[in-house]
Amino acid sequence: MGIDPGTQVMGYALLRVDKKEPQVLLMDVLKLTGQKDIYARLEMIHSRVTELIGAYHPTSFAIEAPFFGKNVQSMLKLGRAQGVAIAAAMQAGLTVTEYSPKKVKQSITGNGNADKEQVWEMLKRVLQIVEKPQYFDATDALAVALCHHYQFKLPAVAGTGKKLKGWEAFIQQHPGRIKTK
Numbered sequence: 001m002g003i004d005p006g007t008q009v010m011g012y013a014l015l016r017v018d019k020k021e022p023q024v025l026l027m028d029v030l031k032l033t034g035q036k037d038i039y040a041r042l043e044m045i046h047s048r049v050t051e052l053i054g055a056y057h058p059t060s061f062a063i064e065a066p067f068f069g070k071n072v073q074s075m076l077k078l079g080r081a082q083g084v085a086i087a088a089a090m091q092a093g094l095t096v097t098e099y100s101p102k103k104v105k106q107s108i109t110g111n112g113n114a115d116k117e118q119v120w121e122m123l124k125r126v127l128q129i130v131e132k133p134q135y136f137d138a139t140d141a142l143a144v145a146l147c148h149h150y151q152f153k154l155p156a157v158a159g160t161g162k163k164l165k166g167w168e169a170f171i172q173q174h175p176g177r178i179k180t181k
Helices: 038-056 071-093 101-109 117-128 138-154 166-171
Strands: 002-004 009-016 022-030 059-066 096-099
Touching: 002 138, 009 038, 009 096, 009 138, 022 038, 022 138, 038 071, 059 138, 071 096, 096 101, 096 138, 101 117, 101 138, 117 138
Parallel strands: 002 059, 059 096
Antiparallel strands: 002 009, 009 022
8 A cells, every 4th residue: 555645635545466467456636625623634534544445454554754844744654644544554453654755756766866757657557557647646646556566576586486675685595696896
């Protein structure tokens, strides 16, 4: 499950990952602009995240970290929205992982400075999505979920079916593949 937190619009997405490629289960937004009270918005975020977890039973939860802007009040509000979503996930027993916007963009496009349109184009290709969503908040949440998948998709050791735990393990398993000058 991926979340793009926001106090105006919160994006959310769920991926199914089998032995094949990931598939989009859901990609949408929660519009919060109709509610003026910030605490009512926070309650709506908590309720929606809890509802999604109950309906889809995700095994992990990834959320985009707020980027640091100049407006301190906006940052505080965004931090609250993120905290409420994280609390809902933790209450359900999910492991929470946070990714910076730059890390998400880097994972999806190969460029940490990619714009939202570039991220969308890559998601469309990789996940074979046809229809463009109305809000980039939804695609941002999908990018967070796919980024999370990529972080935990390690190559299997040939013939064993076991996952490697990083480059050190790979080098130990394949000492003949190290090249020196």
